[in-house]
Amino acid sequence: MNTEDVTKILTAVTYPGIERDIVSLKLIEDIKIENNKLAIKLSISNEVAYEQIEKQIHELLKSSFDSTEVTFISKKTKSTSYGSSAKPNNRAPYAKNIIAVTSGKGGVGKSTVSVNLSVSLAQKGYRVGLLDADVYGPNTPRMLGVESEKMQWNSENKIIPSENYGIKIMSVGLTTPQSDTPLVWRSSVAVSALIQFLEDVAWGELDFLVIDMPPGTGDIQLTMAQELPITSSVIVTTPQMISTDDVSRAVMMFKDIGVPIGGIVENMSYFIAPDTGVKYDIFGTGGGEMIAAKYDIPLLGSIPLTMAIRETSDAGKPAVATDDMVQKGYYQTITNNLLSQMGIL
Numbered sequence: 001m002n003t004e005d006v007t008k009i010l011t012a013v014t015y016p017g018i019e020r021d022i023v024s025l026k027l028i029e030d031i032k033i034e035n036n037k038l039a040i041k042l043s044i045s046n047e048v049a050y051e052q053i054e055k056q057i058h059e060l061l062k063s064s065f066d067s068t069e070v071t072f073i074s075k076k077t078k079s080t081s082y083g084s085s086a087k088p089n090n091r092a093p094y095a096k097n098i099i100a101v102t103s104g105k106g107g108v109g110k111s112t113v114s115v116n117l118s119v120s121l122a123q124k125g126y127r128v129g130l131l132d133a134d135v136y137g138p139n140t141p142r143m144l145g146v147e148s149e150k151m152q153w154n155s156e157n158k159i160i161p162s163e164n165y166g167i168k169i170m171s172v173g174l175t176t177p178q179s180d181t182p183l184v185w186r187s188s189v190a191v192s193a194l195i196q197f198l199e200d201v202a203w204g205e206l207d208f209l210v211i212d213m214p215p216g217t218g219d220i221q222l223t224m225a226q227e228l229p230i231t232s233s234v235i236v237t238t239p240q241m242i243s244t245d246d247v248s249r250a251v252m253m254f255k256d257i258g259v260p261i262g263g264i265v266e267n268m269s270y271f272i273a274p275d276t277g278v279k280y281d282i283f284g285t286g287g288g289e290m291i292a293a294k295y296d297i298p299l300l301g302s303i304p305l306t307m308a309i310r311e312t313s314d315a316g317k318p319a320v321a322t323d324d325m326v327q328k329g330y331y332q333t334i335t336n337n338l339l340s341q342m343g344i345l
């Protein structure tokens, strides 16, 4: 058995929590075979994932060699760039920067952050496109007031993105006759729809392509990471998530698949009573800072739970597009911090 055979066998080893094998994720640093002894070196930063991967490797290969040794080098110590082992394609060469807004969990405010970040960037004069990658629950069209628009094509047969508040928008929500049409797609179909949105939409030149990711750490997130050189990702959490493993799972997965992390946004951090203006720390304080310190990634900002944010997004007008300086400020701070983190501001 040679290293090629071993590599082939290793395609059956999956990364825990996501259905991708360690070969396609490019986590194998080295395979050595000497005197029927096998040594595999992995490049991985999540020790829990490593243990489970090691177990799978032993199971698959124990009968083929006298001994199998699996070691790992932590990506954290390798370099500041986590992108060294992943070499993504570039399906969006028209975009100077690609920002993925993501989280381990649903309903934490990814879409709200994506929409406000995009509009805020456009208000600074950048050319911005927002791709709603949430094919199962696309809600950015409603948040941007374009949900009743129909898809149109230009003379070159490219899809014309919707536009509002100075940004271009593409979403599966714009392709269905009614915005609440349920989408029941196999994940391969969902992935090809997104690739089409990257390649067949007349985005024009963009300074920023912002991608509103679906919840979780599944196929779509991985495909995006493999098909796009993501410049920076923004991880949205709520204080409740801080005490769970969801944030760390998302952070670790991104590090392992080579996506740079721009920082964390803590959403619904505290509640401000609309009548009295009194601030209530419903979930305690400091969670965002704690998680940022733990993983050595910046905290880009905290957003309180406010009636205004929910009402404006339901009404199709993002908070940053209103005159409410307080609500706007939360997102502007995050935008500025992200830009400076990316070395742009």
Ligand SMILES: Nc1ncnc2c1ncn2[C@@H]1O[C@H](COP(=O)(O)OP(=O)(O)OP(=O)(O)O)[C@@H](O)[C@H]1O
Binding pocket: 105, 106, 107, 108, 109, 110, 111, 112, 113, 134, 137, 139, 214, 215, 267, 268, 303, 304, 305, 306, 307, 309, 310, 311, 313, 314
């Ligand atoms: N800071 C906030 N204050 C009040 N309401 C908020 C805030 N952030 C988000 N919301 C509301 O919470 C709901 C969920 O937010 P959003 O759709 O942005 O989350 P999501 O992470 O994109 O969800 P999904 O995982 O379903 O895509 C929406 O109704 C939104 O208006």
Ligand SMILES: [Mg+2]
Binding pocket: 110, 111, 112, 134, 137, 139, 212, 213
């Ligand atoms: Mg969403």
